[in-house]
Amino acid sequence: MPTFTLKINNKKHTVEADADTPLLWVLRDHINLVGTKFGCGIGQCGACTIHVDGSATRSCLVRLSQVAYSEITTIEGLSEHGDHPVQEAWKEIDVPQCGYCQAGQIMTASAFLNESPNPSDDDIRNAMHGNICRCASYNSIEEAVKVASE
Numbered sequence: 001m002p003t004f005t006l007k008i009n010n011k012k013h014t015v016e017a018d019a020d021t022p023l024l025w026v027l028r029d030h031i032n033l034v035g036t037k038f039g040c041g042i043g044q045c046g047a048c049t050i051h052v053d054g055s056a057t058r059s060c061l062v063r064l065s066q067v068a069y070s071e072i073t074t075i076e077g078l079s080e081h082g083d084h085p086v087q088e089a090w091k092e093i094d095v096p097q098c099g100y101c102q103a104g105q106i107m108t109a110s111a112f113l114n115e116s117p118n119p120s121d122d123d124i125r126n127a128m129h130g131n132i133c134r135c136a137s138y139n140s141i142e143e144a145v146k147v148a149s150e
């Protein structure tokens, strides 16, 4: 079994796994970073979103061998004390209902705001529309992204 060294949340991790293993399973099963969630496994729901070199990325679609030299950030590494502006806005607006999709939502929102710090309402809707929420808390999500941008 090959060995890969990954940089995740500013720490190096050595993983022994097949090169084609989806990054989502490496994070959850090998490194125990279980904040990143499995939803669909085919890139359709956004629950597994993380940052790879700063870009929002669906970890179910990325293979281990593709990220050996990348900077990977998961929800656990977004901030030291859960106080990233997006996380603060999420708390202020009280966004989560069941909570399952929230890590993916927050990782998508934080990457988006890094690239577009002053978004319009339409920009926010377009950026977030690929992240599915089964509780349909879309209005709260959009409001929280707006608050985080202010």
Ligand code: FES
Pocket (backbone or CB within 6 Å): 037, 038, 039, 040, 041, 042, 043, 044, 045, 046, 047, 048, 049, 058, 059, 060, 061
């Ligand atoms: Fe990756 Fe749904 S689990 S997009």
